[in-house]
Amino acid sequence: MRGTLVALRPAVAVEELTDAGLLAACGTCDRAARALLFERHVTSVHRFIARMRGSDGDAVDDLVQATFLAAFDAATRFHGTSARSWLFGIASHQTLNYARSEMRRKRAMTAAVEVLPHSASAGDPYLRARLPQALAALPHELRAALVLIDLEGERGVDAALALGVPEGTLWRRVFHARRALRLALAGGEA
Amino acid sequence: MTCPAPEQLAAAAGGDRDDAIAQHAATCARCAVLLDEQRSTRALLDGLAPVRLAPSRQAALAAEVLARAERIVPRRRRTTLLASVGAAIALAAGVTFAVMRPGGSRHEAPLATARPVIGPTTDGPSVPAPAAPVIEEPTATPAGLIAQRGARYRREAVADRDVVTLTSGTIRLAAGPTTRPVEVHVGTAAIAVDQAEVEVTTLRGAIATVTVFAGSAQIAVGRRRITIEAGVTWRNPDLGTGTDTDTDTVTDTVTGTVTDTDTVTDTDTVTDTVTDTDTVTDTDTDTVTDTDTVTDTDTDTDTVTDTVTVTGSASATASAKSAEVALANFRAGWRALRRGMHGDAIAAFDRATDPVIAEDATYWAAVASERQGDHADAERRFRDFVDRFPDSPRRAAAIDALTR
Numbered sequence: 001m002r003g004t005l006v007a008l009r010p011a012v013a014v015e016e017l018t019d020a021g022l023l024a025a026c027g028t029c030d031r032a033a034r035a036l037l038f039e040r041h042v043t044s045v046h047r048f049i050a051r052m053r054g055s056d057g058d059a060v061d062d063l064v065q066a067t068f069l070a071a072f073d074a075a076t077r078f079h080g081t082s083a084r085s086w087l088f089g090i091a092s093h094q095t096l097n098y099a100r101s102e103m104r105r106k107r108a109m110t111a112a113v114e115v116l117p118h119s120a121s122a123g124d125p126y127l128r129a130r131l132p133q134a135l136a137a138l139p140h141e142l143r144a145a146l147v148l149i150d151l152e153g154e155r156g157v158d159a160a161l162a163l164g165v166p167e168g169t170l171w172r173r174v175f176h177a178r179r180a181l182r183l184a185l186a187g188g189e190a
Numbered sequence: 191m192t193c194p195a196p197e198q199l200a201a202a203a204g205g206d207r208d209d210a211i212a213q214h215a216a217t218c219a220r221c222a223v224l225l226d227e228q229r230s231t232r233a234l235l236d237g238l239a240p241v242r243l244a245p246s247r248q249a250a251l252a253a254e255v256l257a258r259a260e261r262i263v264p265r266r267r268r269t270t271l272l273a274s275v276g277a278a279i280a281l282a283a284g285v286t287f288a289v290m291r292p293g294g295s296r297h298e299a300p301l302a303t304a305r306p307v308i309g310p311t312t313d314g315p316s317v318p319a320p321a322a323p324v325i326e327e328p329t330a331t332p333a334g335l336i337a338q339r340g341a342r343y344r345r346e347a348v349a350d351r352d353v354v355t356l357t358s359g360t361i362r363l364a365a366g367p368t369t370r371p372v373e374v375h376v377g378t379a380a381i382a383v384d385q386a387e388v389e390v391t392t393l394r395g396a397i398a399t400v401t402v403f404a405g406s407a408q409i410a411v412g413r414r415r416i417t418i419e420a421g422v423t424w425r426n427p428d429l430g431t432g433t434d435t436d437t438d439t440v441t442d443t444v445t446g447t448v449t450d451t452d453t454v455t456d457t458d459t460v461t462d463t464v465t466d467t468d469t470v471t472d473t474d475t476d477t478v479t480d481t482d483t484v485t486d487t488d489t490d491t492d493t494v495t496d497t498v499t500v501t502g503s504a505s506a507t508a509s510a511k512s513a514e515v516a517l518a519n520f521r522a523g524w525r526a527l528r529r530g531m532h533g534d535a536i537a538a539f540d541r542a543t544d545p546v547i548a549e550d551a552t553y554w555a556a557v558a559s560e561r562q563g564d565h566a567d568a569e570r571r572f573r574d575f576v577d578r579f580p581d582s583p584r585r586a587a588a589i590d591a592l593t594r
Contacts (some may be wrong), residue, residue, distance in 0.1 A: 016584050021550030024520045028366065029334075030528065034259055038252050043243055046251075050241040061251060068255045076336070076364065076387075076521065079513045079546065128237040135238075149204055150235045156201060171197035174204065178231040185234075 019083035026075035034072055037083070042068075044152065045087050051147040052095045054136030063098055067091040082158055089162035092144045099140060127185050134184040138177055145173035146181070193221050203228030333365035333372045333383065362389040365405075366525045379411040386420075387518045393429055400424045403518030404538070420541065421515045516544030520551050527554060532562035549579050553588065560591060 017025060017033070022040070025033035042064065049063045070090050080086055135143060141163070148159040149170075160170040194202070194211050202211040203225055215222040243251075332352055337343060341359025345352055351371045354361065364387045365372050371384035376397045381390060386405025391398045400409055401423040409416045409424060418424045523538030539555035542548065556571035572588045579585065 016587060018550055020547050024517050024547060025524050027521045028525045031256060035256055038255060042248055046243045047241040064251055065255050069259055072259050127234060131238055150232050168197045171200040175196040175200035178228050182227060182231050
């Protein structure tokens with residue numbers, strides 16, 4: 001005698017959630033939602049933190065974890081629409097706090113006003129090899145603005161929101177970050 | 191044109207092409223150099239070696255993050271180790287509460303649990319929980335508590351509930367179907383939170399405001415029992431100027447485009463004054479909906495004041511509040527759906543109407559309706575979803591559901 005085949009209740013598929021819905025679900029301590037939030041955004045967050053921390057690999061892993069743990073904890077306070085930008089903002093704070101705790105905050109860069117040497121070209125392999133180090137030497141707020149705009153391709157308005165600054169301030173930081181980067185590379189050449 | 195500001199140059203080099211700046215740079219050597227420098231540095235960054243996260247490392251990170259996130263709950267439970275001390279403190283608090291209230295010698299019924307909005311309904315069909323829940327969650331965990339910086343509070347587990355004694359600052363509580371209910375004590379007042387999300391602020395050692403984001407909460411101030419529903423902020427009238435008249439008065443002043451519903455159920459025998467003032471200065475087409483429900487069954491003088499003030503051209507405050515309430519309702523719906531309480535889930539999702547979460551809420555309300563077995567309602571909801579959100583990535587799933 002054969003039994004009756006009963007359709008099992010389908011699982012709640014968290015992948016059928018927008019970012020806002022996913023974060024709301026994370027706010028209920030839903031493990032599946034947390035896992036999906038991690039899966040969706042870990043690559044971007046990891047890349048952002050790696051750019052911010054340079055070659056400090058151990059710190060990158062710790063900061064990725066700290067970022068997502070903070071995001072899970074703050075999920076009920078997410079009211080925006082871009083989870084990616086929101087996570088970048090958290091990652092930026094975590095990176096800054098980490099640097100402070102290590103007492104390794106970089107010295108502030110004085111704004112360069114003179115026209116800088118212009119020998120560097122985009123195709124220069126020597127300069128490219130030194131870029132990560134020069135990037136890591138930038139002050140936190142300049143580096144965060146530069147990474148978000150020039151490396152992560154965030155829109156100015158989203159990057160400004162992530163860092164909690166007006167858009168004009170963000171672009172000013174990008175301007176000075178690019179100049180400081182150029183100055184660091186030029187100084188290394190001399 | 192005068193030389194552009196640094197931020198304009200950075201933006202112009204960052205993809206936001208600006209013809210005026212380009213024209214200026216053609217005639218100004220300094221700006222031309224700066225602009226070129228910005229562009230070439232940006233191009234230089236394109237040459238950075240890509241950062242890759244190996245799948246194995248990603249998996250290890252995911253496992254560790256999720257495990258650490260789970261461990262946060264037991265860490266919070268350490269307060270339960272103080273249960274024996276907590277019981278004594280709670281007993282003392284209860285005695286203090288009874289003694290310090292006006293008319294404290296009278297016997298008062300214990301603070302009733304707030305009337306749950308999210309909870310088993312009596313009018314809907316009884317839906318058993320799934321035999322094998324998708325996510326196993328521990329029963330009777332402590333309610334979530336977020337304290338703003340500077341908040342001073344003490345939390346104890348007492349029998350089947352948590353007692354939070356708030357001295358100053360602001361805390362936010364989220365008590366779900368699987369968490370213990372919470373009683374928040376502030377001075378001589380108390381707030382019962384069960385299956386609700388509530389924020390409590392204090393001023394000079396007394397409750398200043400109670401905002402309910404989902405569910406409902408009951409406030410006991412003196413002999414008063416006030417039930418606050420989701421979306422409403424209750425402000426303690428005792429902290430402002432007192433009002434005392436001999437008649438029941440409801441004053442409602444509205445300016446602008448506002449839909450305002452005030453329901454006052456009043457069964458007392460002496461004096462009540464409920465003042466609701468909404469002042470909205472709004473020059474665009476926004477609509478602000480404010481629904482206040484105050485239920486009052488006491489026998490003395492009450493003053494309940496609810497003020498919503500929205501100024502500016504875009505009613506940003508109202509939008510933020512609306513989004514916050516909608517997200518809280520979505521969370522309540524999600525919890526209920528996870529527990530197989532489909533009727534509650536639908537009710538909560540239906541309250542999550544803000545655009546920030548409406549797409550998810552509409553879809554999942556339809557799913558909950560389908561799982562509840564109400565196929566006609568599910569079909570209506572899926573059809574509504576397809577019509578309202580034609581670009582949704584879940585459109586195909588909704589159409590698929592319609593053909594089942």
